[in-house]
Amino acid sequence: MVGLTAAAAVMIATLAVGLRGVAAMRTTSDFLVASRRTSPWLNSAAVAGEYLSAGSFVGAAGLVVKDGVGSLWYLVGFAAGYVTMLVLVAAPIRRSGAMTVPDFAEARLGSALLRQLSAVVVLVISTLYLVPQFRASGLVLSVVSGTPYWVGVALAAVAVSGTLALGGMRAATYVQAFQFVLKTVFFAVPAIWLVVSVGAAVRTHALHPVEFTHFPRDTKVVFRDDVSADGVHYRAGQVVTFAAGAPTPHLTGLDVPGSPSWRRPLFDVGNNGYPLLGTLSVLFATMLGTMGLPHMVMRFHTSPDGRAARRTAALTIPLIGTFYLFPGIYGVLGGALVPQLYLSGYTDTVVVALPTQVDTGWPGHLFAGLLTAGTFAAIMTSSLGLLLALSGAISHDLGPGGLGRLRLTVVGSACAVMLLALPAARLDAGLLVMWAFAVAASTFSPLLVLGIWWPRLTARGALAGMLVGLLVSSTAIAVTVLVHSLRGWPAVLAAQPALASVPLAFLTMIGVSLLGRPPEWALAAMLRLHVDEDSDDRSSRSNGRSRTARRTR
Template sequence: MLAVLAITPVVLVTLLIGLRGVAAMRTTSDFLVASRRISPLLNSAAVSGEYLSAASFLGVSGLMVKNGIGALWYPVGFTAGYIAMLALVAAPMRRSGALTVPDFAEARLNSPALRRLAALVVLVIGLLYLVPQFRTAGLVLGAVSNTPYWVGVVIAGTSVSATLALGGMRAATYVQAFQFFLKLLLFIVPAIWLVSQIGAADRHEALHPVEFSHFERETTVRFQTEVTLEIREPTPVRSEAGEPAVLPPGSRTMAKDEVLVFARGTPVPGVHGLAALGGPDWQRPLLDLNNADYPLLGTWAVLIATMLGTMGLPHVLMRFNTSPDGRAARRTAAITIVLLSVFYLFPGIYGVLGRVLVPELYLSGATDTAVVAIPAQVDTGWPGALFTALLTAGAFAAFLATSLGLLLVVSGAIAHDLVPGGLRRLRVAVVLAAAVMVGFALQSTALDAGVLVTWGFTVAASTFCPLLVLGIWWPRLTAAGAISGVLAGLLASSGSILTALFGPHFGGWQAILVAQPAPWSVPLAFVTMFVVSWFGRPPPWSTTAMLRLHLDEDRSRVPGDPIRSARRMRRSSTVRRTARRLIR
């Protein structure tokens, strides 16, 4: 009950800030980019709040419990992507004057077809990224309060759509900035409390993992998803009603919501497709995706997807368009790197403690709830309940902050890029898009938040990353080349994801390249875009377009300040000569 009460202030503050944004909503620019008046510090806090999604707040720790120490490569890729964005994308994207990524595509190459294709890509990324936010909201609320899964999903969808429909980007900015600092506080303080409260034996086991081979206490496992257990020896269990049974050796598929009670000392079954919890493979500092025994390839696949995908995330790119100018956009990216680096120091703490304190989640398929399940294992009194409530509130802040940005770009793709309209159409698109995403989330309990979000990064890396890098830095890019490259990347990445979900089973390195196709889908998109453009002819206005992307904006000058004017003339002349040489 306390956890449910804890999320109430988060939801109410979100709605109240949305109401404050109504007065500033007059144009499409107000709705999508807050009239480009957001300062770097506020914008970086909002970017960080938007970026630290369910995959960061809960997913990384859950993946550590499930897949091992190698899961810490995920935050490395998440943060490194901003360094590439700082160097290559942030300032030119703002100088383009675009409101959305499809806007940029048409402004750079004057192709309505490319704009529509880019809008379709935004919808695919939004689906893969937004659904796990709502899904994890349902799982977490159910784990801490025993409410039905759909309740958390509907609460998240309703509060996000109402806030965004009322206040647009301005409301989203203040909500996300507030929720970033709230998430940071509610993630760090419980981590410090947990480390101070656990015993010396638990600390030693967290730092020196051993394989989870026997239950150390009577353990009730409620399977959150369908799970296939690998039973190595006859295993006595009890049903939820207390009826004894023995699981024979072999494979056994447990249905969703099925409950088994394992007695103390009972051997722990394996989970099909996962390394043994705490065993040598679990401790390896690389990612062995799908247990394919190619850890280096798996690690590179995730790094390529997360690092290059960050440069193509439409909700992050739209954030830079809210900056007053390109210089402010670059500062926003730089400050964001610092803020994210602080946050990502802590998921590893929850991951190693989750392996020790809630190892049963490894069996139940609910590792995404490990963060909020840990405090009750450390203290069964009011302190444990309090910190569970605080972490639940922080998790809901993560869901809401990220969902605001994603829902904004999805509605913008629909009502600004595909079917252009005014504010009323944008608000209607917000509500309809939220309803569709809630519907998908209700059917997605079996998929990890981290996996779904990584797929969203993969699609972004395979489509928008090549479009932005070549569109900003290569003057010979043509509309035909851009369309061919984006389409090749979209078909390759989304086709591979569908194969992983519904296609035949693959083994070895093929399984990795199907589950995480970035190592081949990103080069395919780049090469296709380059080759088709090379044999075409760039548009005659490409010189002007490149100059606009790389020259500083015409900032206000101080009358009677000849020194500042002369410095600016020299700087502009140097940049212009460099841009012209690059174009030739």
């Protein structure tokens, strides 16, 4: 009941704060980019709120329980992605005058076909990222309140689509900034309480983990998937209670919490024996994928000018860095207190499971409620940006556009994603999210970097490179899902393909572009991205004064 109340409170607050954007909703620009008048401080809080998704809030801690402390490299890559965005993309993309990534592609290279392909890629990335957000809503609410999975999914779809349909990007900005503060507080305060409450013995165990070989107490495990362990087959949905002192089953392909490989400070993708390659692959995908996420790129179009966009990116980095201090705390405490989650497959619920594990009284339920509220805040803020990017691609980039059409598309898109999320309870959400990052890194990252910094890029080169990046990254992920016998470094690159697909996309764009010739206006279009707006204003004023002086003479 506490969890359901907390989720309902967050959704009501989301709709209430979002109503601030309704009055200013008159044009497509208002809907998609908040009329380009968002201040750097408000925008940075909104960017941080939008970026810190359910994957950051609960997924990162769950990865620590499932795959070991080496999975914290994901957080390093997520934070570092904003450094690359600050250096390479933030100010130029705002100066382009575009409202979406497909807008930028057509404005820079003059190709309607490239715009359409970019819109399709936006659909792929946004859908892959949105489904895990709605899925997390259903799972977390079912764990803390016992409601059916579909209830949380439906609540998320209603709250997100309602907020966007009413207030567009302006409403999303207010909600995301507000909820960044909300979820940071709701994540930090329980983390501090947990560290203080668990006692010295558990803190020592968390910092110096011991391999999980026997159950310390009678423990109920609910298996999410069909698994075999030590010759015993467990069915999906089966509930097994292991007696105190019973040996723990060992799942093939997963590190046992507390084992030497679990404690290793590198991420060995799929336990294939290439931890350094796996770590580099994760960093490559998360750093460059962040720069190519369409809903994050859209956020910089809401800044008044390029300088404000750069300040927004700079202010966002410490906000994200502060938040990312806490997932590791939940992860290592989860490895010490609820290691059995690695058996069940429900490691992404570790954050909300910990408080009642430490205290079964009202404090545990209170902090579980706060973490549930924070989780729903994370789901709302990320889903707002993703649904806006998805709807913009359909109605603005692929269709004729218009404010009414955008609003209808928001509601229709939310319903479609909800239908995709309903059967996705047992899917690997981490796989879907990393697929989204790999596609973003392999398509939009080369397009933005070369489109901003290389005048020789042609529309044909951009088309070829994006197609190669999309096909290679998606095929690799499909191989991971379908071919279970893959082992060694090929398995690492299949599960984390950005290390191969991104260079291939860059080389294809460059090679095909060198075979052609950019139009005469291409250099001027690129230079516009790098000329500071103040310089333009001073030049215009100077030219105006010169013309006035000539007329006076």
